[in-house]
Amino acid sequence: MTHALTPPLRPEREYVLPAVTARDVQRSLPWATQLMQSDFFRRLLVVLACLLLWEVGARLHNNDLLLPSVRQTALALWDGMASGELLVKTRISLAILLQAYVGGVFVAFVLTALAVSTRTGRDVLATLTAMFNPLPAIALLPLALLWFGLGQGSLIFVLVHSVVWPMALNTFAGFQAVPETLRMTGRNYGLKGLPFVLQILVPAALPAILTGLKIGWAFAWRTLIAAELVFGASSGKGGLGWYIFQNRNELQTDRVFAGLVMVIAIGLLVEGLIFRTVERLTVRRWGMQR
Numbered sequence: 001m002t003h004a005l006t007p008p009l010r011p012e013r014e015y016v017l018p019a020v021t022a023r024d025v026q027r028s029l030p031w032a033t034q035l036m037q038s039d040f041f042r043r044l045l046v047v048l049a050c051l052l053l054w055e056v057g058a059r060l061h062n063n064d065l066l067l068p069s070v071r072q073t074a075l076a077l078w079d080g081m082a083s084g085e086l087l088v089k090t091r092i093s094l095a096i097l098l099q100a101y102v103g104g105v106f107v108a109f110v111l112t113a114l115a116v117s118t119r120t121g122r123d124v125l126a127t128l129t130a131m132f133n134p135l136p137a138i139a140l141l142p143l144a145l146l147w148f149g150l151g152q153g154s155l156i157f158v159l160v161h162s163v164v165w166p167m168a169l170n171t172f173a174g175f176q177a178v179p180e181t182l183r184m185t186g187r188n189y190g191l192k193g194l195p196f197v198l199q200i201l202v203p204a205a206l207p208a209i210l211t212g213l214k215i216g217w218a219f220a221w222r223t224l225i226a227a228e229l230v231f232g233a234s235s236g237k238g239g240l241g242w243y244i245f246q247n248r249n250e251l252q253t254d255r256v257f258a259g260l261v262m263v264i265a266i267g268l269l270v271e272g273l274i275f276r277t278v279e280r281l282t283v284r285r286w287g288m289q290r
Helices: 022-027 031-036 039-061 070-083 085-117 119-132 137-148 152-176 180-188 193-204 206-235 240-249 253-281
Strands: none
Touching: 039 070, 070 085, 070 253, 085 119, 085 152, 085 193, 085 206, 085 240, 085 253, 119 152, 137 152, 137 206, 152 193, 152 206, 180 193, 193 206, 206 240, 206 253, 240 253
16 A cells, blocks of 8 residues: 655745835946936036037137136126125016016916816907917017006016916816816815815826926016016116126126026026926826826
């Protein structure tokens, strides 16, 4: 009689593997790969490439009056900041821009909220954007000077115009793209009017809203500099635009470039520190944007 062979039983063991995070995976990569995966490093390479092209062009042209070198511009930028003149001009421009930007965003939100709530509001928004969105904001400056005089009111008026329409268009497009299931969920909870917009539409359309905010900021910033070139020349004072215009008249090209560098630097700081931080904490964290 044969007996079936039974294999020996081994005691069960449970192996708990350590949790592996994305940061751990990134640390395991070679340092060169880690650098190339950094957004900051790649953007820094682009800036350095632009500076290199600038320096090569300045050396080939060899005319400080038309194209100063990077070193001359850096010295002029440092002198302007050390004397406080450039910082004062920057503060004046940013103070005006902030007032106009907040006002433009508020007006755009009101128009968009009305557009998604009523048919009349939708018709009003569509008509106004078709009429005024193609109109350059700087073209309204002569009228603004007649209506509001030589003061900040004229600049704020044209800046609000430059912010409202791109902000309203992007926000309304985002609201229109909200899935019907989310809309039905809000209606099931009894949400109507402004609560429906704030609690359902705004979170779902946040990527489009952030895009409108960035476009509105860019339009307002460049419109302000262009408007100050005219407004500053008329009133004898102004912000960064007037600083650039005044130094151009005095043929101090290095200071003109220093003002332009300040304009670019502020744009990069706002984009990198404010908008990207908001995107990282909201739409990217929620999986709404890659």
